[in-house]
Amino acid sequence: MRRLLILAAIALLAACARAPRPGPGPITTPVERPSGALVGLTASELGQRFGKPGFQVREGAGTKLQWTGQGCVLDVYLYPPENGRGAETVTFADARRASGADISVEACLAYFAP
Secondary structure, three states: OHHHHHHHHHHHHHHHHHOOOOOOOOOOOOOOOOOOOOOOOEHHHHHHHHOOOOEEEEEOOEEEEEEEOOOOEEEEEEEOOOOOOOOOEEEEEEEEOOOOOEOOHHHHHHHHOO
């Protein structure tokens, strides 16, 4: 009986060793997301530039504002200064196409240009 269990275990291991292993997925180059053009702006300044955001939500201590243009969706994240005094300012921005595909913030900003 003991030999039977050992043989069954060896057979199971041998079957696993022969199973095809999936290869690595497709390699994609990440889109660089510099958001320096917006960093430091206040919600008021963003409103002057893009109009009223289509979506706004509080996320912890910060605020997420979102605008949708002809060719992209722009997400901007504002946080208060470290000392807690003063207006929230942009610390990060992200962009994507309406389909969800990557697009740089700068390319997305071009869709909002007058």
